[in-house]
Amino acid sequence: MTLGQRLRHLRRSRGLTLAELGERVGRAPSALSLLENGRREPKLSVLEDLARALSVPVEELLRRQAPSHRAQLEIALEEAQRDAAYAELGLPHLKVGTRVPTDVLEHLVKLAGALRDQRAKPTATPEEARLANAELRSAMRERANYFSAIERIADQALAPAGYTGGGALSQGMLLSVMSHHGFAVRYVQDLPRSVRSLTDLRNHRIYVKQEPVGTHSPRAVLLQALGHFLLGHEAPRDFADFLRQRVEANYFAAAVLMPEKAAVRFLADAKDARDLAVEDLVDTFSVSYEMAAHRFTNLATEHLDMPCHFTKNDSGGVIYKAYECDGLLFPADPSGAIEGQRMCRKWAGRQVFSAPDRFSPHCQYSATPSGTYFCVSQVDPRTDRGFAITLGVPYEHSRWFRGRDTSTRMRSGCPDGDCCKHPPADLAARWEGMAWPSARAHSHVLSALPAGIFPGVDDADVYEFLDRHAAT
Numbered sequence: 179m180t181l182g183q184r185l186r187h188l189r190r191s192r193g194l195t196l197a198e199l200g201e202r203v204g205r206a207p208s209a210l211s212l213l214e215n216g217r218r219e220p221k222l223s224v225l226e227d228l229a230r231a232l233s234v235p236v237e238e239l240l241r242r243q244a245p246s247h248r249a250q251l252e253i254a255l256e257e258a259q260r261d262a263a264y265a266e267l268g269l270p271h272l273k274v275g276t277r278v279p280t281d282v283l284e285h286l287v288k289l290a291g292a293l294r295d296q297r298a299k300p301t302a303t304p305e306e307a308r309l310a311n312a313e314l315r316s317a318m319r320e321r322a323n324y325f326s327a328i329e330r331i332a333d334q335a336l337a338p339a340g341y342t343g344g345g346a347l348s349q350g351m352l353l354s355v356m357s358h359h360g361f362a363v364r365y366v367q368d369l370p371r372s373v374r375s376l377t378d379l380r381n382h383r384i385y386v387k388q389e390p391v392g393t394h395s396p397r398a399v400l401l402q403a404l405g406h407f408l409l410g411h412e413a414p415r416d417f418a419d420f421l422r423q424r425v426e427a428n429y430f431a432a433a434v435l436m437p438e439k440a441a442v443r444f445l446a447d448a449k450d451a452r453d454l455a456v457e458d459l460v461d462t463f464s465v466s467y468e469m470a471a472h473r474f475t476n477l478a479t480e481h482l483d484m485p486c487h488f489t490k491n492d493s494g495g496v497i498y499k500a501y502e503c504d505g506l507l508f509p510a511d512p513s514g515a516i517e518g519q520r521m522c523r524k525w526a527g528r529q530v531f532s533a534p535d536r537f538s539p540h541c542q543y544s545a546t547p548s549g550t551y552f553c554v555s556q557v558d559p560r561t562d563r564g565f566a567i568t569l570g571v572p573y574e575h576s577r578w579f580r581g582r583d584t585s586t587r588m589r590s591g592c593p594d595g596d597c598c599k600h601p602p603a604d605l606a607a608r609w610e611g612m613a614w615p616s617a618r619a620h621s622h623v624l625s626a627l628p629a630g631i632f633p634g635v636d637d638a639d640v641y642e643f644l645d646r647h648a649a650t
């Protein structure tokens with residue numbers, strides 16, 4: 179782009195037309211026009227000919243700097259027009275000729291910049307969000323959810339704390355990790371509601387609210403903030419970038435709170451003793467159940483040679499997070515999105531809600547079309563909304579787990595077939611056409627709601643409710 183601008187600038191300042199310059203270098207004017215418009219990269223020999231014809235050294239043509247303020251604006255507008263946000267306006271391409279006044283150019287470039295900034299905000303339509311989630315999940319699956327680069331950065335970050343391994347990271351160690359990287363921690367009560375933490379990059383302070391809840395406990399939130407910094411994150415370009423950064427920062431926080439060496443040693447010992455259990459990670463490293471289960475997926479496949487899956491769902495079965503490298507078939511929409519879909523009623527993540535003690539681990543064997551899995555599910559008591567966190571492994575790996583002696587066995591035909599997606603025929607016959615539910619909005623799910631007669635509504639639940647209440 180700049181090369182083309184410099185070329186045009188030099189040619190005009192020499193009073194040459196495209197045809198005249200083309201004559202001198204033995205090229206068609208149209209070919210030179212392509213170069214000047216940045217649509218072609220010139221060969222070195224052509225560059226040398228051009229430089230000679232314009233009596234400048236080749237370096238002069240190759241300088242990155244725009245030849246003038248005007249040229250800089252022309253470049254900026256040309257690039258802006260190639261931007262997706264600009265293209266979506268559907269305007270015909272504006273050819274910036276010499277007659278476009280410079281102040282008009284300035285306005286256009288400013289406007290295009292504002293448009294780009296606005297579009298770059300990490301928001302997304304449900305379609306974009308679902309696509310971004312699906313792509314990220316497949317990237318995670320490819321590396322068995324193990325990111326060696328982040329493990330290394332977490333290990334180095336932890337080094338100054340003098341952590342020798344074994345248990346939880348103390349508050350003192352945490353603060354020394356933060357201060358080693360130049361950050362002071364401030365606990366405040368008036369943090370904006372929309373943020374978990376706020377980092378003041380000028381004064382190197384991280385603000386957090388003092389409230390110990392779930393994965394968002396102050397320790398995890400602080401480390402997520404530090405993670406963004408140490409992983410070199412910049413303002414996210416789009417929603418996919420935002421999502422990737424959030425996953426990486428969460429990974430970093432978990433890798434500091436459950437350091438690779440210590441956690442793998444712990445898990446390997448438990449495996450040898452045939453006593454693997456997520457809740458032991460929770461107790462030993464003082465982390466939330468969700469973080470522990472997710473950390474298990476980082477390390478189990480890489481270090482214990484064990485495929486696994488992870489889900490987070492609400493009491494209605496709507497999936498918020500899902501990961502698998504063990505072949506389990508999740509419900510998915512046509513775009514491959516899993517978030518927002520409703521999981522099978524027979525799966526552990528739903529059964530746990532009707533278990534006698536939902537805050538204790540619920541173990542079961544689930545026979546599914548893709549095989550039988552041993553799953554442990556628990557409702558995280560530290561979240562106010564009640565999410566079930568499930569970790570599962572293929573049947574043959576159940577022998578390493580505590581709870582494998584459970585007699586609970588479920589058979590699931592989902593996601594295909596006639597398993598639980600349709601209400602039982604007699605119920606449907608009684609109530610079809612006679613129910614008008616008003617769906618609860620799931621605005622927090624960044625994806626489409628499970629499809630039903632009414633989006634987001636479980637028809638079977640509705641019909642059962644009606645049946646029950648109609649009888650009294």
Ligand SMILES: [Zn+2]
Binds near residue numbers: 521523524597598
């Ligand atoms: Zn089902």
